[in-house]
Amino acid sequence: AQSVTQLGSHVSVSEGALVLLRCNYSSSVPPYLFWYVQYPNQGLQLLLKYTTGATLVKGINGFEAEFKKSETSFHLTKPSAHMSDAAEYFCAVSDRVFAGGTSYGKLTFGQGTILTVHP
Amino acid sequence: GAVVSQHPSWVICKSGTSVKIECRSLDFQATTMFWYRQFPKQSLMLMATSNEGSKATYEQGVEKDKFLINHASLTLSTLTVTSAHPEDSSFYICSAEGFSGANVLTFGAGSRLTVL
Numbered sequence: 001a002q003s004v005t006q007l008g009s010h011v012s013v014s015e016g017a018l019v020l021l022r023c024n025y026s027s028s029v030p031p032y033l034f035w036y037v038q039y040p041n042q043g044l045q046l047l048l049k050y051t052t053g054a055t056l057v058k059g060i061n062g063f064e065a066e067f068k069k070s071e072t073s074f075h076l077t078k079p080s081a082h083m084s085d086a087a088e089y090f091c092a093v094s095d096r097v098f099a100g101g102t103s104y105g106k107l108t109f110g111q112g113t114i115l116t117v118h119p
Numbered sequence: 120g121a122v123v124s125q126h127p128s129w130v131i132c133k134s135g136t137s138v139k140i141e142c143r144s145l146d147f148q149a150t151t152m153f154w155y156r157q158f159p160k161q162s163l164m165l166m167a168t169s170n171e172g173s174k175a176t177y178e179q180g181v182e183k184d185k186f187l188i189n190h191a192s193l194t195l196s197t198l199t200v201t202s203a204h205p206e207d208s209s210f211y212i213c214s215a216e217g218f219s220g221a222n223v224l225t226f227g228a229g230s231r232l233t234v235l
Contacts, residue, residue, distance in 0.1 A: 036226075043125070043212055043228040044163075090162065103151050105216030105224045109162045 002027045002093045006110035014118050019078040021113050023065075023091030026072065032094035032104050033074040035065055037087045038112075044090065050074065051104075061085070086117045120146050121219045125212070125227030132203055133235055140198045140230045142213035147223060148193035149215035154186075157210040157229075169196050193217075203234045 007022040025031055032051050036044040048059025055067040065076045074091060090112050094104040122145040132138050142152055151170050155163040167183075169175040169190035177183045185207075187199040196215075200207055212229040216222070 041210075041229070041231065044214075044226040046224075046226075103216060104222075105151055105153055105214060106165060106168055107153075107163075107214075108165070111162045 002031070002095050002108045004091050004093050004108055004110035006089075006091050006113050008113055009111065010114045010116065012116040012118065013081045015083055016080050019063075019076070019081045019085065019115065021076040021089050021091075021115065023074045023076065023110060024072050025074060025091070025093045027093055029096060032096060033065075033067060034092040034094070034107065035059065035063070035074075035076050036090045036092065038090065039087050047076070047089075081115075081117045083117050083119065086115055088112050088114050121217075121223040121225045122146055123149075123213065123215045123225045123227045125230055127230055128228060129231040129233075131233045131235065134204050135202055137199055137201045138203055138232060140200075140211055140213075140232075142196045142198070142215065142227050144194045144215045144217060144225070147215075147217045147219035149196070149217040150193065151216040152190055152196040153214045153216070154188060154196075154198050155212045155214070157212060159210075163212060166198075200232065203232070205234045208232055208234045 003026045005024045034049045035047040048057045050057045050067045058064045063078045091110040092107040095106040096104045124143045126141045154166045157163045166181045167175045167177045175188035190196040213227045216224045
């Protein structure tokens with residue numbers, strides 16, 4: 001079974017500072033990994049995903065994440081935080097189902113990290 | 120492209136009544152839809168997976184008779200919370216997986232259910 005651990009339920013940074021949100025995963029198959037952002041009372045917006053290929057993945061709003069198999073990690077970074085980045089971030093791993101095609105939409109989520117950005 | 124519409128965005132109901140939440144893929148065919156529940160300050164927990172024309176597969180601990188899922192077409196899945204109670208109050212989010220030029224997986228905006 002897949003699992004995701006996000007280290008730190010709350011991260012606080014100053015505007016302009018580096019953002020680093022940590023995610024470690026466990027998967028019995030080569031993982032598909034995702035980062036989502038959620039603003040209060042809203043759904044999930046995909047920031048980026050890793051499926052295969054290049055291990056450094058660039059996403060929207062200046063975010064990127066690096067898949068490190070040896071460390072079973074998929075940490076999210078952004079060089080310079082903006083006030084609008086304040087939100088909750090979820091890392092997720094796909095529980096892929098191989099049955100007449102591959103479905104990867106069944107996700108296991110981490111517990112979330114709330115990012116606060118100070119002026 | 121790959122837009123998922125979820126309706127209603129919020130609903131308040133009395134205890135004992137049933138509530139239906141719709142999840143529609145607007146511009147692609149969703150072969151599979153997923154329903155998640157998110158309690159306040161918690162993560163998303165998968166409730167069930169539905170494939171068009173098939174019975175939904177429920178996660179362990181989710182009461183299938185209480186949370187009825189129907190996926191009658193490639194663009195619509197519904198979640199009905201039957202005989203709702205205050206403990207069912209939560210944020211329900213659907214996602215849809217399909218193909219729209221490429222494989223897509225898109226989340227709805229969520230539905231806030233409050234049971235009085």
